[in-house]
Amino acid sequence: MDTAVASIRQTSVEHILAATEPVFAKHGFEGATMAQLAAAAGLPKANLHYYFGTKEGLYRAVLEGILALWLDDAAEWIVPERHPAEGFAGYVRAKMTHSRERPDASRIFADELLRGAPHIMMYLGIELRNRVTELAAVIEGWTARGLMDAVHPVHLLFNIWAMTQTYADFDVQIRAVLGKVSIDDAEFAVATETVVALVLKGCGVRPSEGRLP
Amino acid sequence: MDTAVASIRQTSVEHILAATEPVFAKHGFEGATMAQLAAAAGLPKANLHYYFGTKEGLYRAVLEGILALWLDDAAEWIVPERHPAEGFAGYVRAKMTHSRERPDASRIFADELLRGAPHIMMYLGIELRNRVTELAAVIEGWTARGLMDAVHPVHLLFNIWAMTQTYADFDVQIRAVLGKVSIDDAEFAVATETVVALVLKGCGVRPSEGRLP
DNA sequence: GTCTATATAGCGATAGAC
DNA sequence: GTCTATCGCTATATAGAC
Structure with a gap:
């Protein structure tokens, strides 16, 4: 076997x-x-x-x-041991890398959601939901320790997913608006750091100064 | 006629x-x-x-x-006469309202993009692209006047679209993760203000103090 | 395990009576 | 303008030789 x-x-x-x-x-x-x-x-x-x-x-x-691929990034980066400056930046960059290297995977998932998730309802309501609960606790812990502003942790995650996956799912719109046949590495780096900055500043993440308290 | x-x-x-x-x-x-x-x-x-x-x-x-419905929100809110605190907040709230009231419209557009935009390529590359160029100039003007940080204006727009439209397109995921059969007004208000805060703080928009300079 | 040939159902589209 | 009946085609799925 x-x-x-x-x-x-x-x-x-x-x-x-x-x-x-x-x-x-x-x-x-x-x-x-x-x-x-x-x-x-x-x-x-x-x-x-x-x-x-x-x-x-x-x-x-x-x-x-x-789906197996999907859940791993968060578990590596959104953990209490990290400072949120490092955790969010690492998570966003990992998701953006996935959008660049496995866009088809993201698109299939997006299509499934768009159709009302007829094949993965149980996954969303149980497995994903449990994971999100864990991640939310980590983010709330960061806020409680004064490392970032109070931000609704679940909606924050929805928005991080939306921003990072738009570069895979709606890639055709991005290329058309930018007037580029394909998105080169430099442009993608700009996109990635724009999202990182939006999240870090948007959540009022304090600068990471070496070790955590 | x-x-x-x-x-x-x-x-x-x-x-x-x-x-x-x-x-x-x-x-x-x-x-x-x-x-x-x-x-x-x-x-x-x-x-x-x-x-x-x-x-x-x-x-x-x-x-x-x-598509006709789509282009109007930005033209109302992202204009030089407004302070960016008012402009971005108004634009995000208008887009969120559309996601709540016309989710099917958003989903049809999302599906079209996901398929590679076979029916609206020209719209994306010409009409939408021109509009985005105008909006980008407004945002750069706000930055030049010291009203907000320097943020890549076009990628910022991509991310605002992604965050607001995810509440229509991927609504099933949001309901499943939140454990709600439908998203009530209170929950949607939380979502809206989470996005507004991410954008305003994420772009370092200075507080609006009455009139513009 | 592989592949050709085919069964059966459902598709977009139309003809033609009303 | 409306609607029934149906055409021609392509879909998923399978039977059965190899």
């Missing part, structure tokens, strides 16, 4: 998941067709049905890989 | 546009079917084809109504 040797099944499954992610990102679950998905994987449609049963089964498998 | 008497055509067109907006918001352009759209309007499919020709024709008509 869990040997280091990649079984044919495992290899095929991983190949199909990676190859079909851009198709779901481009067309959404409803818009993507099995013919497109199969063509992207370089396989006949029947093979996708063999491994995932239905189009929805394939989509759920793609989604689950994305 | 332009009389005050509503022609049958005009009445039907407006009815269909209003009735189908929620369907496009829920399923997107590709996901919505003519059968669903017709059912929402309480008409046979053939009637929709009679007035709009194709599904795409209907969708474009819905989109155009939304």
Whole structure:
């Protein structure tokens, strides 16, 4: 089962998941067709049905890989041991890096939310909600220690997600308004530091002076 | 032509546009079917084809109504005559009100961007881009007059749009995380003032003291 | 496990009676 | 202007040879 040797099944499954992610990102679950998905994987449609049963089964498998990726950034940066200046800046930069390197993952998640989250309602209401409760406690702790202003921690998180993910989800609008065919590294760095500054100054985060109290 | 008497055509067109907006918001352009759209309007499919020709024709008509709505808020609030404390707060509150009252419009626009803006590329690159250039000049003027910090004006606008529209587009996530079936007025007011504070403090906007210099 | 060929259902769009 | 019936096509899914 869990040997280091990649079984044919495992290899095929991983190949199909990676190859079909851009198709779901481009067309959404409803818009993507099995013919497109199969063509992207370089396989006949029947093979996708063999491994995932239905189009929805394939989509759920793609989604689950994305959700696992999603929760990790916050757990690394929004922790009591850090000063909020470091924690928020690190978190925003990590999210922005994800928006740059895995925009398709962000778009699939955005599409799922836009449709009313028909496939991940339980994840939102239980797993994500629990994580947010933990993060909110850390942020309130920072405020209690006088390291930043009192800001509604949950709405702050919603806004950090919104700002960072807009650079993946609505990338086409950003490129059109900036008049650029693609967003280069320098422009993306400007965007990242604009968001970092908005969050740090917007929350009245005191400057980090070495160790925490 | 332009009389005050509503022609049958005009009445039907407006009815269909209003009735189908929620369907496009829920399923997107590709996901919505003519059968669903017709059912929402309480008409046979053939009637929709009679007035709009194709599904795409209907969708474009819905989109155009939304775009017209979209550009007005900024032109009212982000103007040189206002102090940025008043301008940004008013703009954010206006956008938040739109997210609360016309969430379907925001979602249709979000879906269009997520798909790569196949129907409104020209609007983004020309009309919206020109408007943004004007708004950026106003914001830079505020900075030059010492009323706020130097913030990249275009990225600031991207982030204001992201924060305000997330309350329409990703409303399902917000409700799930907050554990509420619907967002009540009090919660929405908290959200609004959280965004207002993030923008004003984040941009280092000086307090408004009566008249402008 | 792989792939061709096909079954069945639903799609956008239209013809033509009213 | 309205509506029923239906065309032609493409969708998801599967049967069955290899």
